[in-house]
Amino acid sequence: MRTGMMALAVGLLAPVFLPALPPVGWMLWLPVVALMLLPFRSYPLAFLLFGFAWSCIGAQWALDERLPVELDGETRWVEGRVVGLPQSGDGVVRFELADARSRHGKLPSLIRLAWYDGPPVNSGERWRLAVKLKRPGGLLNPDAFDYEAWLLAQRIGATGTVKDGRRLAEAQWAWRDGIRQRLLEVDTQGRGAALAALVLGDGSGLSREDWQILQDTGTVHLLVISGQHIGLLAAVMYGLVAGLVRFGVWPLRWPWLPWACGLAFAAALGYGLLAGFDVPVRRACVMVALVLLWRLRFRHLGAWWPLLLAFNGVLLMDPLAALRPGLWLSFTAVAVLIFTFGGRLGPWRWWQIWTRAQWLIAIGLCPVLLILGLPISLSGPLANLLAVPWISFAVLPPALLGTLLLPIPYVGEGLLWLAGGLVDGLFRALALIAGRWPAWVAPSMPGWILALGCIGAVLLLLPRGIPLRPLGWPLLLVLAFPPREQLAEGMADVWQLDVGQGLAILIRTRHHTLLYDTGPRFGDFDVGERVVLPALHKLGVERLDLMLLSHADADHAGGALAVASGLPVSRVISGDPSGLPEVLNAETCESGRQWQWDGVAFHLWQWGDAQDSNQRSCVLQIEANGERLLLTGDIDTAAERDLLNSVLAVPTQWLQAPHHGSRSSSSMALLKVLQPRDVLISRGQGNSFGHPHPTVIARYRKQGLRIHDSAEQGAIHLQLGRFQPARSMRQQRRFWREPPQPGATHR
Known part of the structure; x- marks a missing residue:
């Protein structure tokens, strides 16, 4: 079965590397062929074909949702409901319109819009808008951010500019937008935008300087909702129940393990809903659910099997998640920790485990970041060594409690004031680190150089005493000093x-x-x-x-x-x-x-x-x-x-x-x-x-x-x-x- 799950993962990932999707007829026949192979116990091939077909069908579905060519550049009156959290800044309101309808042709179900000098737009409102529509596209440069791929992964079928519009209905069930407004209104020592990013996953209010500091120090994952935050909250809830059991306070008639797993998942799911439950949050919730299920039902089968199931579960829920760098970074980081700490014995103290984990994750992610074309933070291990526990244990608890207790006068505001001050102190420290060690943007490299770097990283993650392990450093350093092709004279x-x-x-x-x-x-x-x-x-x-x-x-x-x-x-x-x-x-x-x-x-x-x-x-x-x-x-x-x-x-x-x-x-x-x-x-x-x-x-x-x-x-x-x-x-x-x-x- 594990071989079948690995084959399923390969099939789900394969379409991402294709120059074009196969014809729809072939995609519809592949699941039938996969079912025909099951009686012959050809499970790996059957799972491979099923995963490939599922991923291709999902990708084709998203492509078919794009704006028709004949409407590209046309201005149409469009009706729809505002979803997500609108972003305002520099005189532009940016938001997404769902369930878009027009009398003059079929439109994509989700459209991303920009309204220059527009009025305030709130989540949950219904609008009738005059929009100049455009097919998804973006600037296309060597090894740069692929905006077109991002739009497809978001299931956004069109972009557009609003020329005029009027509100048809007030906001309904826009509680996340209301919470964001409250976070921005209360006194948070100037860090309301950072708390909104931490609590709601809305980083639109962060300044460019803040984003640059986070990128230079490799701490972007701390100010957006990530698997770390979801997992931490679940772990705290699980640990709370386990602690009550340990001290004899937990009622004996209630089996503690099912309650601990259930409450942990409920906490993770609640935090995910608060954060908008987008793809990264869904991915984290799936991973937490599988880990807790494995803890509840199968306690001694290791960590690789749940990780593989979580990976397949995420891709089955959203085949286009493979277009997001976050998928590769989060699963690679978890895999590095499992590989380096799983099944090893040694007299490591907690602080040794923590410091080594940061350096090992940095080594393991280095080639992945280069393959994805992302900058590498030279100060990341040091910055995360300080920032991760600071955010997790000092900032996140008062931020979440303060948000929940905002209806109580002074209590919620006081907790948010404290959380804002703690975040501000962290940003000041990170700014000092970023000023000394900015992120490194590596030049483009040929595939064989990246392959050598991957081999070097794997060797360095091996236990001490492995004969080839010392070769890891020179192979990894090839990434820092790649050979460069020289132009000929006169060219x-x-x-x-x-x-x-x-x-x-x-x-x-x-x-x-x-x-x-x-x-x-x-x-x-x-x-x-x-x-x-x-x-x-x-x-x-x-x-x-x-x-x-x-x-x-x-x-x-x-x-x-x-x-x-x-x-x-x-x-x-x-x-x-x-x-x-x-x-x-x-x-x-x-x-x-x-x-x-x-x-x-x-x-x-x-x-x-x-x-x-x-x-x-x-x-x-x-x-x-x-x-x-x-x-x-x-x-x-x-x-x-x-x-x-x-x-x-x-x-x-x-x-x-x-x-x-x-x-x-x-x-x-x-x-x-x-x-x-x-x-x-x-x-x-x-x-x-x-x-x-x-x-x-x-x-x-x-x-x-x-x-x-x-x-x-x-x-x-x-x-x-x-x-x-x-x-x-x-x-x-x-x-x-x-x-x-x-x-x-x-x-």
Whole structure:
């Protein structure tokens, strides 16, 4: 049976690694084949087929719930009920609408909406809204957070922007929202948002600085509802009953073990309901239930069997849970503890067990974090050594009791005031640790390096005395110093990052790095900080020899400060330095300036008669082994006419579409002189400017250009000097990603 359960787990996980799901007919036949195999005792194969079919059917069901293509970009009146906890900040209200209905077509059952400058929205209310609907999608960059996969795992079938709306019915059964409001209203020494995260699992109120501190110290799991909190509360309830039995206080007519297990599960389930009972909480409750059931019925069969059952139970309840990093991290952490402490003898004191557990979990999770593309906290073992007992035993009890006792004057508020002060003290200590040891974002690594790291971690988790155990350290350290592929002399590696309605292009030669523009910043959302800087780290960029900002508009230079604060930048040049922050110390673009890096030629140009910031864009020509790329910023047709009188008016294989393909650029004269083979367009999906304009797209097609559009293809990668086609992130097929469709939106 254990082999069958392992086969079931493999089958449930397999679809996550598929580029596309099998046809529906095959999926429906697989359970029938699995049942036919059972009489022949082929349990592993039968369970494998059943798990695979179940997971594929669940994934296909979620895909079928997505917004129909014909409604993408359309504005519809939608009615539905607000679910979850709405988030407000920076003038935007974000919430999810369930049971969405429209008179003009079927809609997904769950839609994620944003309402700019909208009124307060509360959970449980019914609204009628005018929504501009969009199919699920997101920015797609190398080894970055996959927002499209996250939306699918959340069963969100569409996103949208609210244009107008009115409330149809007041909130019903919105007790969680009411509790959150009370937590934010009472005096918690400025830490109401942290207590809301701890009690309700709502981290939307935490500031970016708080999130950065938690990430740098590896303590994010402490301020969101995790298996640790659910398990702790269950353990406390179980221990309370066991303690009453030990001291002879428990009534003899009540069998203590069933009561202890029942009350422990009731406490875990109650906490889960308080936290919204989303997927991570459901996963924790399933694990607690199986552990308690095993304790009640089978007391001596070890820990691996319940862990495997819990893993399969979670995936059977939600096959798409495998798309969530939390599933892998939580089960890996538990497996590491079972593997390292299970069945071993030794005179370890409690404090030795606690300190070793933190270091062993850090070692075991290291390769998993790298595979998932997540940062690694260098201070995590030390920070968790202090923070876990502080949250578990000092903060969580008064926070939960204070929440439950809020109806009693002064008592609940006093407990929450105490809990808030304890959380504030913890954040101050974690800030000191984070300032000294920030999280490490590792560059992308080939699979064989990650495999060696996994082997090294497993060897280090083995008991002392195993002959091969000392090899674990060098194998694990390979992850910290992976071999890097060097570019050939005279070649340039180019990435047009997917930054939405903006521009950011990375150019690397053998020993130098240049970043042309840094992506947009809109209000508090800084793409330079959230997208460009992580992408640079993932691509192995440690410093920038030059940051070239074409001009000062926010969609091109908005992320400059974030990039400059996150990486050493030797020099900054801009076509409009007066419009940039003085701290960047930007130099003026000198038209005609040339230089060479590692056999690659660079040439700057700027229109001398420019009247506005767009026209002042600093144009950069890059030539590698006779293949040219022209980066044009936001110049218009007037600047293009002057460009055709410069030395840059030569055949150019790659052209970055001027001004994102606007109607006022990409003149036919420019295209005929440059004779580009490919054009790069960087823009946001469904942007309000209408970029790229249909007439410009028609012009490109008339000239026979290959169009590479970031909104359709994600980040685009090419190697200048090889005269080879570009590759896009969307060509890395995953079943939840639609295949690249160049020009699909330019009809």
